[in-house]
Amino acid sequence: MTAGRTPGRTASLPLVFITGASSGIGQALAVRFHQAGYRLALVARRTAEVEAWAQAKELPASMVSVYGADVRDVASITAAGRACIESQGLPDVVIASAGISVGIDTAVFADLEVMRSVFDTNNLGMAATFQPFVAAMAARGSGRLVGIASVAGIRGLPGHGAYCSSKAGVISYCESLRGELRPSGVKVVTVVPGYIATPLTSGNTYSMPFLMPVERFADKAFEAIEAGASYRVIPWQMGVVAKLLRLLPNAVYDRALAGRGRKQRQTSDP
Numbered sequence: 196m197t198a199g200r201t202p203g204r205t206a207s208l209p210l211v212f213i214t215g216a217s218s219g220i221g222q223a224l225a226v227r228f229h230q231a232g233y234r235l236a237l238v239a240r241r242t243a244e245v246e247a248w249a250q251a252k253e254l255p256a257s258m259v260s261v262y263g264a265d266v267r268d269v270a271s272i273t274a275a276g277r278a279c280i281e282s283q284g285l286p287d288v289v290i291a292s293a294g295i296s297v298g299i300d301t302a303v304f305a306d307l308e309v310m311r312s313v314f315d316t317n318n319l320g321m322a323a324t325f326q327p328f329v330a331a332m333a334a335r336g337s338g339r340l341v342g343i344a345s346v347a348g349i350r351g352l353p354g355h356g357a358y359c360s361s362k363a364g365v366i367s368y369c370e371s372l373r374g375e376l377r378p379s380g381v382k383v384v385t386v387v388p389g390y391i392a393t394p395l396t397s398g399n400t401y402s403m404p405f406l407m408p409v410e411r412f413a414d415k416a417f418e419a420i421e422a423g424a425s426y427r428v429i430p431w432q433m434g435v436v437a438k439l440l441r442l443l444p445n446a447v448y449d450r451a452l453a454g455r456g457r458k459q460r461q462t463s464d465p
């Protein structure tokens with residue numbers, strides 16, 4: 196863990212804590228928040244990549260600290276949160292972007308472990324990311340906790356049961372937390388991406404309607420977070436799709452998805 200010092204002059208600048216900062220959406224959000232004058236607390240397992248990226252962007256050490264943590268390991272990610280508070284202060288914004296998307300087949304025994312890993316990363320990892328900050332933010336009476344969900348959490352996709360159910364869980368979890376923290380002044384923002392061009396989607400072989408460049412996504416998500424929106428689908432076209440998906444009767448939905456390609460699995464068939 197490389198916790199940078201925060202000299203007095205920069206300590207008054209707002210601070211954002213971001214998991215998944217080594218790639219894709221987390222990294223693009225780091226760029227966007229940096230452009231807006233935020234100090235950065237960046238979390239990933241691949242810290243060397245985050246540090247190389249920060250160096251390439253010529254970010255001064257006073258503006259960025261990098262924390263190595265595995266969000267599946269509660270002790271690891273909560274320690275990163277506490278280290279951030281100690282060395283950089285209590286963040287204004289915490290973004291849980293770390294996530295994985297892997298196909299599963301319930302008939303394959305080994306895929307049960309894959310499912311556990313998806314839940315540990317996408318669900319437990321999110322709660323453990325927020326945990327060190329919740330009480331302190333509530334006591335302060337301000338802050339934003341941002342959960343990165345997915346349109347895949349709206350309805351189940353064949354072959355994608357682990358990811359879809361994990362993201363449905365993210366949507367419900369963030370809604371629960373939003374209600375709990377409402378009296379304290381802490382906002383919970385659920386950001387719901389459609390298809391965004393990142394390493395997570397680069398190997399997909401099926402069609403990805405309204406695929407959005409990650410920088411554009413980061414601009415839109417930044418606006419939603421700054422506004423303290425409760426729930427925002429990005430791009431908006433996928434918001435319309437998400438609403439329609441909710442209305443479609445099962446028979447129509449099942450028929451429409453019958454020939455759809457499936458997310459790649461990690462394990463091989465028995």
Ligand SMILES: NC(=O)c1ccc[n+]([C@@H]2O[C@H](COP(=O)([O-])OP(=O)(O)OC[C@H]3O[C@@H](n4cnc5c(N)ncnc54)[C@H](OP(=O)(O)O)[C@@H]3O)[C@@H](O)[C@H]2O)c1
Pocket residue numbers: 214215216217218219220221238239240241242264265266267291292293294295296316343344345346387388389390391392393394395396
């Ligand atoms: N791209 C899309 O179209 C899309 C759509 C809907 C939702 N999302 C969601 O957006 C989030 C970010 O996705 P992305 O597209 O940016 O994916 P990505 O480019 O693959 O990045 C995933 C990030 O998560 C981190 N991560 C994964 N497992 C981790 C673990 N156990 N501990 C700590 N960090 C971990 C990775 O860091 P390290 O490997 O360095 O640890 C990496 O920085 C995910 O929650 C994803 O489900 C993406």
